[in-house]
Amino acid sequence: MTFLKALLLGDAQADRVVPPTGFTAQLTLFVSGAMAFLCVFALALSMASGRVADRWADELARAATLRINAPAAQKAAQTEAALKILQQTPGVASARALTAEEQAALLSPWFGSGLPVDSLPIPQLIEVIEDEAGYDATGLRLRLQAEVPGAVLDDHARWRRPLVDAALALRRLSVVSILLIGGAMAAMITLAANAALSANAQVIEVLRLVGAQDSYIAQAFVRRFTLRALAGGGAGMALGMIGVLLMPAASDEGGFLTGLGFQGVGWLLPLLIPLLGGAVAFVATTRAANKKLGELA
Amino acid sequence: MGPNVIELDNLGYNYGGGELLSDVSIQLGSGSFHFLTGPSGAGKTTLLKLCYGALTPTSGRVRAFNMDVRGLDRDQMAHLRRRIGVVHQDCRFLDHLTLKENIALPLTVSGRDIADEEANLRELLSWVGLTDRMDARPPELSGGERQRAALARAVILSPDVIIADEPTGNVDWEMSQRLLRLLVELNHMGKTILVATHDLSLIRAAKNQVQARVLRISSRQLQLAGADL
Ligand SMILES: Nc1ncnc2c1ncn2[C@@H]1O[C@H](COP(=O)(O)OP(=O)(O)O)[C@@H](O)[C@H]1O
Numbered sequence A: 001m002t003f004l005k006a007l008l009l010g011d012a013q014a015d016r017v018v019p020p021t022g023f024t025a026q027l028t029l030f031v032s033g034a035m036a037f038l039c040v041f042a043l044a045l046s047m048a049s050g051r052v053a054d055r056w057a058d059e060l061a062r063a064a065t066l067r068i069n070a071p072a073a074q075k076a077a078q079t080e081a082a083l084k085i086l087q088q089t090p091g092v093a094s095a096r097a098l099t100a101e102e103q104a105a106l107l108s109p110w111f112g113s114g115l116p117v118d119s120l121p122i123p124q125l126i127e128v129i130e131d132e133a134g135y136d137a138t139g140l141r142l143r144l145q146a147e148v149p150g151a152v153l154d155d156h157a158r159w160r161r162p163l164v165d166a167a168l169a170l171r172r173l174s175v176v177s178i179l180l181i182g183g184a185m186a187a188m189i190t191l192a193a194n195a196a197l198s199a200n201a202q203v204i205e206v207l208r209l210v211g212a213q214d215s216y217i218a219q220a221f222v223r224r225f226t227l228r229a230l231a232g233g234g235a236g237m238a239l240g241m242i243g244v245l246l247m248p249a250a251s252d253e254g255g256f257l258t259g260l261g262f263q264g265v266g267w268l269l270p271l272l273i274p275l276l277g278g279a280v281a282f283v284a285t286t287r288a289a290n291k292k293l294g295e296l297a
Numbered sequence B: 001m002g003p004n005v006i007e008l009d010n011l012g013y014n015y016g017g018g019e020l021l022s023d024v025s026i027q028l029g030s031g032s033f034h035f036l037t038g039p040s041g042a043g044k045t046t047l048l049k050l051c052y053g054a055l056t057p058t059s060g061r062v063r064a065f066n067m068d069v070r071g072l073d074r075d076q077m078a079h080l081r082r083r084i085g086v087v088h089q090d091c092r093f094l095d096h097l098t099l100k101e102n103i104a105l106p107l108t109v110s111g112r113d114i115a116d117e118e119a120n121l122r123e124l125l126s127w128v129g130l131t132d133r134m135d136a137r138p139p140e141l142s143g144g145e146r147q148r149a150a151l152a153r154a155v156i157l158s159p160d161v162i163i164a165d166e167p168t169g170n171v172d173w174e175m176s177q178r179l180l181r182l183l184v185e186l187n188h189m190g191k192t193i194l195v196a197t198h199d200l201s202l203i204r205a206a207k208n209q210v211q212a213r214v215l216r217i218s219s220r221q222l223q224l225a226g227a228d229l
């Protein structure tokens, strides 16, 4: 804690012993700003694709219905037969015939509530719930065709399965992007820190001559780079958030593209970006300084 | 004379070429005053660097405060530097800092708060006569001002030993006498002093102010100089 305090508040005297080097300062600010900006979008993309994958996967799981179109006399028997087949089908978690009330409720938006369901030739509906693995739709259809002539399997939501896979892949890619952004930032800051250390080799020598320990010299550099990364990261994050805010709100028509944003506490997540950037700069500069000071010894 | 603060035993050194120093032995007793002389290029600066651990001998041994300098790690070396004040031949200031900040640098890097040391710092500035120059940058200083500032920086941590490399190198006679008086004052305060100089008139002038021994490097060896000075 005292270490963190020392790092943030610093020591005005200690800060002056290493002269500021213009270009490494600007490079660090720019790189951490640009990386934080990109990181906000990668994060937004990962969260949005995660949400879409969850929602679609949910719909997928309870999507299929089996319709039994049979003359009234055969309806009960065919429903029975279909349920039996479904129970035996691998990949079907459960199957259940809807009650007359449920069917009436489904139809009421179109025909009003006073519908005499019993007296109409309405097909019987069976709700089919898949398990994780899913069932073989073609095989199931063939079997139903042979044994339940009136059965029609409606699995329209199944077409979304590749989309769910794509959304999950997109989320993985954006997580990989965030890691790459962090790695690229670490590499650039290491280069900038090395340049600053080399440019100040004479200063480092003088500091050693007057009794400075390596930890003191390293900290003078580390503090500077960490603060710059925090500042650049903060600015980049703010700009990125404005960009995300300007995206249109989520809508069903736009589907996935318009939903590219944060939700609820998700809005707090990008605040971690500058902190992580600062941590990356801290580690990168500490390593660079220790290595360089070893070489200069 | 107290116990030895710096001892060189059968020390040899070369920069990779031929032997520059061979079989050099010195003992600097606590509170002693030594001059190190010899022609330019004889190895005076090299010998001083060996004394404060900036160079490692190719043979023989250097002991400072009863520690073998070769065995020190980098942190211990930093602490040794705080106990030996060095006036470097080229002063070694940081040009982006003011004179006062340069003089306070040993305090700063050892983590002390300058505000607490303000009184000491002012006293030291007035002792070397640089009070009105404390905000100047090193490049604006005259030769004499630089040398006095370098001496002030060397003594700010109140080290036991002060090593000065040609402290009167770029100054006129009057200024060299003033610097000599400062060094003699420090010796009277009990500091161990080692001064490298090729200026024999400085050594002659010192004779009636302080009990100084004169060591001379000639043909790679160190000799105690006699009355021929
Ligand atoms: N870093 C170095 N590398 C190689 N040779 C050096 C180095 N420093 C000094 N020398 C050589 O060592 C000799 C002694 O140098 P120095 O100790 O500076 O002598 P002095 O201080 O007596 O004038 C000189 O010939 C000089 O050229």
Ligand SMILES: [Mg+2]
Pocket: B044, B045, B046, B089, B165, B166
């Ligand atoms: Mg010299």
